[in-house]
Amino acid sequence: MNFPVPPRPLRMLLVLFGLLLACARAAADIEVVASFSILGDLVREVGGERATVHALVGPDQDAHVYEPRPSDARRAGTARLVVTNGLGFDDWLPRLARSSGYKGAVVVASDGIRPLPMNRPDDHDHGGSAGRADPHAWQDIGNVRIYIGNIAAALAAVDPDGTDAYRANAARYLAALDALDADIRKAIARLPEERRKVVSSHDAFGYFARAYGLRFLAPAGVAGHSEPGARSVARLIAQLRREKAPPVFLENVSDPRLIERIRSESGAVMGGTLYSDALSSADGPAPTYLAMMRHNLATLMAALEVR
Numbered sequence: 001m002n003f004p005v006p007p008r009p010l011r012m013l014l015v016l017f018g019l020l021l022a023c024a025r026a027a028a029d030i031e032v033v034a035s036f037s038i039l040g041d042l043v044r045e046v047g048g049e050r051a052t053v054h055a056l057v058g059p060d061q062d063a064h065v066y067e068p069r070p071s072d073a074r075r076a077g078t079a080r081l082v083v084t085n086g087l088g089f090d091d092w093l094p095r096l097a098r099s100s101g102y103k104g105a106v107v108v109a110s111d112g113i114r115p116l117p118m119n120r121p122d123d124h125d126h127g128g129s130a131g132r133a134d135p136h137a138w139q140d141i142g143n144v145r146i147y148i149g150n151i152a153a154a155l156a157a158v159d160p161d162g163t164d165a166y167r168a169n170a171a172r173y174l175a176a177l178d179a180l181d182a183d184i185r186k187a188i189a190r191l192p193e194e195r196r197k198v199v200s201s202h203d204a205f206g207y208f209a210r211a212y213g214l215r216f217l218a219p220a221g222v223a224g225h226s227e228p229g230a231r232s233v234a235r236l237i238a239q240l241r242r243e244k245a246p247p248v249f250l251e252n253v254s255d256p257r258l259i260e261r262i263r264s265e266s267g268a269v270m271g272g273t274l275y276s277d278a279l280s281s282a283d284g285p286a287p288t289y290l291a292m293m294r295h296n297l298a299t300l301m302a303a304l305e306v307r
């Protein structure tokens, strides 16, 4: 049996040096604070082993009505990087971080997407929100590709040694996003035009609708987890009766009672629960962004294909 030639001292030194360098790099631990669970998952995918990510608004929680806790302020104050969604969704995070002594960059993950205006008449009438953008940009995978690029650049800026790792993680994740995007398009292409219509609690799926060609009707507006007016609910119920009652869906972040009422008064079918603004807990059906989108697609298709 032939044994390999023992390495020369120089080669040995190089190997040792390489090992030491690898250890030092693997040990990098960048503390990142993200505003909510979906964004936290995206940062975790790009940060990999180099980053510890804290999402302040956790699974199944509603970021629209978030109240900061003292522990959140401490986390934000001492983070190496703060990542927000932007588009008015989580303006509280930069304020919280700055007032807690954070001096670093605030990354707006949605920078560079094509924003969708909030175009519900109710929003314009009561919320003073005319001209504002719909914040739920993560519901379009094309936008999430842009999020990933922004997150990778921001991580590399605070941790240049990790640039290659962030780039590799991002590339791998972008491939998974592409596969997911193709699957959504393929599934929805199977639905006849008249079945591409659903009802959900609040206007969280505008970007999904624009990207994938489904129509969403919702009793509550974009930021609206507040009670919608009785008149707009009555109008929606009347519309559903006229339109042969498309299926209605609950959302993990919204009160189910209104949707239940709309379902019973319009005679619609209950389609299940969509994850709009937050992931599920680890043992739920949507613990990551990829799992969330696949769960939503499967839930939509189950209701729209069988009718």
Ligand SMILES: [Zn+2]
Pocket (backbone or CB within 6 Å): 064, 136, 202, 203, 204, 222, 223, 276, 277
């Ligand atoms: Zn929302």
